[in-house]
Amino acid sequence: MQHYYNVIIVGGGISGTALLYELAEYTDLQSVALFEKYPKLASLNTNGKNNSQTLHCGDIETNYTYEKAKKVKRTARMLSNYALKHGYKDKYIFKFPKMVIGVGEKESSFIQDRFETFKTLYPYLELYERNDLAKIEPKLVEGRRENIVAMGALDEYCAIDFGGVAESFAENAKKAMKGVCDIYLDAEVYQIDRLGDKFQLLTPKGKYFADYVVVDAGAHSLLQAHKMGYGKEYACLPIGGSFYYAPASILGSKVYTVQNDKLPFAAIHGDPDILAKGKSRFGPTALALPKLERYTENTYLEFFESLRPDKSVMKVFYDLLSDDDIRDYIFKNMMYEVPGIRKGLFLKEARKIIPTLEEKDIEFAEHVGGLRPQIIDKKNKKLLLGEAKIDTKEGIVFNMTPSPGATSCLGNALKDVELIVEYLGCGFDKKRLQRDLLEEEGKDMSISSNTPGYIVSAS
Numbered sequence: 001m002q003h004y005y006n007v008i009i010v011g012g013g014i015s016g017t018a019l020l021y022e023l024a025e026y027t028d029l030q031s032v033a034l035f036e037k038y039p040k041l042a043s044l045n046t047n048g049k050n051n052s053q054t055l056h057c058g059d060i061e062t063n064y065t066y067e068k069a070k071k072v073k074r075t076a077r078m079l080s081n082y083a084l085k086h087g088y089k090d091k092y093i094f095k096f097p098k099m100v101i102g103v104g105e106k107e108s109s110f111i112q113d114r115f116e117t118f119k120t121l122y123p124y125l126e127l128y129e130r131n132d133l134a135k136i137e138p139k140l141v142e143g144r145r146e147n148i149v150a151m152g153a154l155d156e157y158c159a160i161d162f163g164g165v166a167e168s169f170a171e172n173a174k175k176a177m178k179g180v181c182d183i184y185l186d187a188e189v190y191q192i193d194r195l196g197d198k199f200q201l202l203t204p205k206g207k208y209f210a211d212y213v214v215v216d217a218g219a220h221s222l223l224q225a226h227k228m229g230y231g232k233e234y235a236c237l238p239i240g241g242s243f244y245y246a247p248a249s250i251l252g253s254k255v256y257t258v259q260n261d262k263l264p265f266a267a268i269h270g271d272p273d274i275l276a277k278g279k280s281r282f283g284p285t286a287l288a289l290p291k292l293e294r295y296t297e298n299t300y301l302e303f304f305e306s307l308r309p310d311k312s313v314m315k316v317f318y319d320l321l322s323d324d325d326i327r328d329y330i331f332k333n334m335m336y337e338v339p340g341i342r343k344g345l346f347l348k349e350a351r352k353i354i355p356t357l358e359e360k361d362i363e364f365a366e367h368v369g370g371l372r373p374q375i376i377d378k379k380n381k382k383l384l385l386g387e388a389k390i391d392t393k394e395g396i397v398f399n400m401t402p403s404p405g406a407t408s409c410l411g412n413a414l415k416d417v418e419l420i421v422e423y424l425g426c427g428f429d430k431k432r433l434q435r436d437l438l439e440e441e442g443k444d445m446s447i448s449s450n451t452p453g454y455i456v457s458a459s
């Protein structure tokens with residue numbers, strides 16, 4: 001059959017390219033292909049200017065439970081092992097001090113308690129009092145009257161250029177593949193249909209066929225699923241995130257703040273920008289947007305198709321808006337986008353990190369920040385925070401990947417490799433993958449592929 005592959009991946013962000021890499025490097029499949037709609041790989045949310053560039057290990061993210069932290073620690077380790085093994089230190093992966101600060105009595109004692117629990121999982125974690133912070137990151141304490149305590153580390157990999165890594169996955173997949181490994185750019189997959197035991201994919205380059213398809217299309221994954229009759233119990237709520245720039249001299253560390261448990265999205269942080277040299281960034285904000293791509297105007301209709309508003313979706317919105325804290329948060333985040341007033345308003349938020357920050361120090365980062373396709377679980381009338389997978393058990397999988405989807409790319413890809421191996425019966429050198437990507441943690445690595453029906457792995 002012409003244009004036939006064992007596996008076709010739809011989407012060339014970090015999720016699709018990570019899967020391409022694992023299939024090429026560790027399985028004995030004869031042929032794999034990846035289709036990307038734009039002329040370049042990783043041009044949307046994976047692009048480093050559109051995300052927070054954080055390797056989420058779970059040590060300073062107070063929105064993660066201990067269990068969630070354990071999971072992300074393992075998948076973050078896979079990514080740092082990959083990057084270091086391939087010599088990308090200081091090219092795509094960087095070390096600088098990282099910490100989460102607790103400001104005021106309540107947050108300071110929260111940080112102290114959390115430190116006691118989390119230091120067993122992260123033995124390198126340290127507690128920093130005001131005097132320590134004055135040496136490590138003086139601007140955190142200058143002009144601050146309230147208590148401040150932080151926990152963090154000074155010498156861990158914490159920043160990563162996800163876009164660069166995605167391109168490296170594609171290059172290394174091509175090098176590793178013994179059979180055929182094709183990457184099609186400018187090749188949007190318009191439609192996927194099942195034809196007997198194969199799938200037919202309609203693209204601008206013609207029809208292509210595969211035994212197995214993985215849809216890693218970011219915010220478009222759920223829409224693709226809906227078009228094929230899957231995942232109708234889910235809706236997609238895209239949440240944009242913007243950033244503000246400040247001069248690099250303002251901040252040399254990755255500084256996270258304590259999460260308000262009631263709020264559905266992570267609190268803002270500040271850090272050096274690894275791509276925009278000479279700048280640090282504060283953000284991201286959180287703004288619900290009626291589109292599937294942040295800077296593409298013609299995705300409004302697709303948004304409504306993947307939201308499929310009904311009573312359950314309205315109930316989720318109603319619940320969110322009935323909470324005073326969440327309502328204020330949504331309103332505040334809308335204002336952070338309004339020219340004229342946004343800088344002054346965001347400044348108050350950013351001053352939690354740098355109390356002496358002034359309006360002249362910050363500027364709205366135009367055209368920076370992507371969107372997170374958050375999933376609404378219509379059955380349980382809940383907003384899910386974290387990645388979700390629809391495994392149809394019929395040879396096609398759809399991945400929805402809000403944060404920390406980029407950090408978890410190799411862990412998520414591994415789940416898909418295991419599903420593919422089970423479905424197609426191909427060979428898989430799992431031991432080598434464990435050795436390469438998980439080092440001594442190999443024993444923990446039981447990412448199950450036996451979950452029945454749809455798997456929703458939310459955080």
Ligand SMILES: Cc1cc2nc3c(=O)[nH]c(=O)nc-3n(C[C@H](O)[C@H](O)[C@H](O)COP(=O)(O)OP(=O)(O)OC[C@H]3O[C@@H](n4cnc5c(N)ncnc54)[C@H](O)[C@@H]3O)c2cc1C
Pocket residue numbers: 010011012013014015016035036037038041042043044045046047050051052053054055056162187188189190216217218219220240241242284369370371372401402403404405406407408
């Ligand atoms: C503001 C913000 C901050 C974030 N910070 C972090 C962070 O610090 N750490 C972290 O781990 N994660 C972070 N994330 C999340 C992270 O960016 C995403 O989880 C990750 O980039 C998802 O990668 P992906 O490949 O699944 O999707 P995307 O990067 O969105 O890629 C999907 C690709 O599919 C292509 N595509 C779509 N439809 C089709 C089609 N029909 N045919 C062909 N191609 C198609 C698109 O063009 C795109 O290239 C952040 C996200 C945002 C928005």
